Amino acid sequence: DRLSNRVALVTGAANGIGEATAYRLAAEGAAVVVTDIDDERGRAVVAALAANGARAAYLHHDVASETDWQHAVEATVERFGALDVLVNNAGVHGERESIEDVTLAAWERSIAILQTGVFLGMRCATPALRASPHASVVNISSIFGASGGFGGSPAYHAAKGAVRVLTKNAAVHWARDGIRVNSIHPGFIDTGLLGSASTEQGGASAGMQQVMLDVTPMARLGRPEEVAAGVAYLAGDDAAFVTGSELYIDGGFSAR
Ligand code: NAD
Numbered sequence: 001d002r003l004s005n006r007v008a009l010v011t012g013a014a015n016g017i018g019e020a021t022a023y024r025l026a027a028e029g030a031a032v033v034v035t036d037i038d039d040e041r042g043r044a045v046v047a048a049l050a051a052n053g054a055r056a057a058y059l060h061h062d063v064a065s066e067t068d069w070q071h072a073v074e075a076t077v078e079r080f081g082a083l084d085v086l087v088n089n090a091g092v093h094g095e096r097e098s099i100e101d102v103t104l105a106a107w108e109r110s111i112a113i114l115q116t117g118v119f120l121g122m123r124c125a126t127p128a129l130r131a132s133p134h135a136s137v138v139n140i141s142s143i144f145g146a147s148g149g150f151g152g153s154p155a156y157h158a159a160k161g162a163v164r165v166l167t168k169n170a171a172v173h174w175a176r177d178g179i180r181v182n183s184i185h186p187g188f189i190d191t192g193l194l195g196s197a198s199t200e201q202g203g204a205s206a207g208m209q210q211v212m213l214d215v216t217p218m219a220r221l222g223r224p225e226e227v228a229a230g231v232a233y234l235a236g237d238d239a240a241f242v243t244g245s246e247l248y249i250d251g252g253f254s255a256r
Contacts, residue, residue, distance in 0.1 A: 001029030002236040006134060007080040009033040009072065011063050011121065012090025014041035016191030017140065020224035021087055021231045026054035028232050031080045035061035035072055036090065055080065063090045063117030064109075069124040076128070083128035085235045088118040088163075089140040093193055099154045107155045114159035115166075122170055122181070135179040136235045139167045140227075143187050143250050150211075164246060171244030180243040182234045187250025188212040190221040217252030 008025045012018040014036035026032045026049050034049070034056060036042040042058045049056035057079055061072045076083050094110030095102045118139050122129075129135040144153075145160030164183050171181040188194060194212075213219050230249050233239055248254045 002232065002238065003085070004029030006030045006084040006235075007033070007076060007082045008085035008087065008235065009035060009076050009083055009125075010087040010089055011035050011061065011117070013087075014038040014045055016193060017186065017189060017224045017227045018087070018089040019045050020228040021089060022049060022056070024225065024228035024232050025085065025087075025235065026052065026056060028236065030085065030235075031055035033057050033059060033072070033076045033080070035059045035063075037062050063088070063121065064112040066120055066124070069120045073124045073128055082132055083125055084132040084134050084136065086121060086125050086129065086137045087140070087231055087235070088121045088137070090117060091140065091193065093156065094153065095155050096153060098152050102154060110155035111159050114156065115162045118163050118166060122166075129174075129179045130177055133178065134237065135174075135177075136239070137167075137170070137179065137181040138231050138234045139163050139181070139183045140231075141167070141183045141185050141246070143185050143248065143253050145183070145185060146246070146254065167246070168244045175243055180234075180239065182239070182242060182244065183246045184227060184230050184234070185246055185248045185250065185254065186222060186227045187216060187248070187253040188221050189224055189227055191224055194221070215253060215256075216250070217256065220251065222249060222251060 008030045010018050010022050013022040013034040022032045034045050046056045046058040061068045095106035141163040142160040144157050145164040167183040227249050
């Protein structure tokens, strides 16, 4: 087991990519702290993990809240004795307006969750990560953290781009402390987030789905498990010399 005796905290792990990541890290031997604001689904994920014999716990945790972050890290160390792997995954599609129509409040809410949440996570976890001989941070950005996408959702793109460079900044800063930091850039992955984006943007979910297939060379959506496999790689010692890198799991989208 690549991650036995490691403790992982995965944000937004009640659904989608985070949920698949929690299952995968547990399957690799890690104790997993599932955090989210969706308490019902989060507890169900932990129940499924425990039923498979994994060490797991659920914490209510809004990633935009500094107090919640402090509590989440403290509770993780108290419960499992360490924090080795931090996966900053929680996210929302957020504001849907284009740049001339997005309100300041909508902009700030998206930035708070998608960008400030990642900063707070790395800052609050620093003492625990420094204490770990195997510290690895995996930040979930997006293909839209490295391109302008379809031209809408400016805060989503800005925040995901910030996560990409913040990852590299932290990687360089911590390189000699043994804390690795990498970003993952999923393409179109079949989760609830994608469903909400497609219905609200065009009103025509099927039409938007076709656009996503058209712009993806492999002509299919990705599965959450395919992103989780990348997280598991970056989390463990197979990636011991990998830091500050960006891993695209996107069916070829970014290669065009
Ligand atoms: P999802 O909606 O299935 O899951 C997101 C989870 O985050 C949910 O459980 C939700 O409750 C939680 N969450 C939302 N706001 C939160 C907050 N303030 N604090 C804590 N948790 C919160 O979405 P997903 O597709 O699994 O997305 C996971 C990550 O992957 C996100 O960062 C998203 O931007 C990114 N991503 C997704 C896709 C895609 O196509 N699905 C593509 C690129 C990047």
